[in-house]
Amino acid sequence: MxxxxxxxxxxxxxxxxxxxxxxxxxxxxxxxLLLVFTFLNVAAIFFLTQAYFLAMVQIxxxxxxxxxxxxxxxxxLNLRTYGEEEQTHRKQRWIALVLSILVLAExxxxxxxxxxxxxxGGFTPDFIAANGGSTKVFGxxxxxxxxxxxxxxxxxxxxxxxxxxxxxxxxxxxxEATRTWEPGLQPSAEVAEEEV
Numbered sequence: 001m002x003x004x005x006x007x008x009x010x011x012x013x014x015x016x017x018x019x020x021x022x023x024x025x026x027x028x029x030x031x032x033l034l035l036v037f038t039f040l041n042v043a044a045i046f047f048l049t050q051a052y053f054l055a056m057v058q059i060x061x062x063x064x065x066x067x068x069x070x071x072x073x074x075x076x077l078n079l080r081t082y083g084e085e086e087q088t089h090r091k092q093r094w095i096a097l098v099l100s101i102l103v104l105a106e107x108x109x110x111x112x113x114x115x116x117x118x119x120x121g122g123f124t125p126d127f128i129a130a131n132g133g134s135t136k137v138f139g140x141x142x143x144x145x146x147x148x149x150x151x152x153x154x155x156x157x158x159x160x161x162x163x164x165x166x167x168x169x170x171x172x173x174x175x176e177a178t179r180t181w182e183p184g185l186q187p188s189a190e191v192a193e194e195e196v
Contacts, residue, residue: 008048015041032070039063053135069161076168 018038025031039062046055131137142150 004048008045011041011044011048015045028074032067032074035070036063036067039067051134053138073164076164 015038018034018041022031022034022038025034039058043055043058043063046052046058127137131140
């Protein structure tokens with residue numbers, strides 16, 4: 001066994017355990033840290049397979065920007081205490097389990113019937129090298145052939161962020177009246193801070 005195969009197996013096992021840890025943690029901050037660990041192991045696998053552009057995108061976009069966005073949403077929605085709150089939708093776990101099994105079965109069926117050919121009909125290493133390298137070919141293919149799905153995905157993410165902000169604003173402003181104080185009976189600094 002070569003060194004690259006051993007490293008591939010090590011990073012793959014670490015990525016799987018990191019992913020399992022991310023979905024089983026009750027503390028959401030710990031889950032996010034395990035998710036970053038998983039992303040970094042996937043980036044290492046990309047490096048081993050000489051997909052350097054994808055490895056850098058994995059580190060910069062997923063382990064960097066996406067995780068910052070997740071942390072921002074956690075702080076915005078105050079999800080740090082989510083695990084401590086009583087969960088009332090217990091039957092949703094069974095629905096999620098059934099759907100997970102169905103998605104796994106669908107994935108196995110697709111994987112068993114697919115043929116591994118080059119996407120776009122013939123992106124061989126010689127073709128990529130003759131056309132300026134993998135980054136250039138990837139960029140041309142992304143912004144020529146896949147521009148519409150790329151832009152649709154960005155609009156969907158933007159709408160999701162705006163929706164989350166609107167939901168939080170409604171929740172914070174819903175039915176909370178501010179206390180009024182009689183003239184000359186202003187509160188101390190500690191009481192005013194608790195009111196805010």
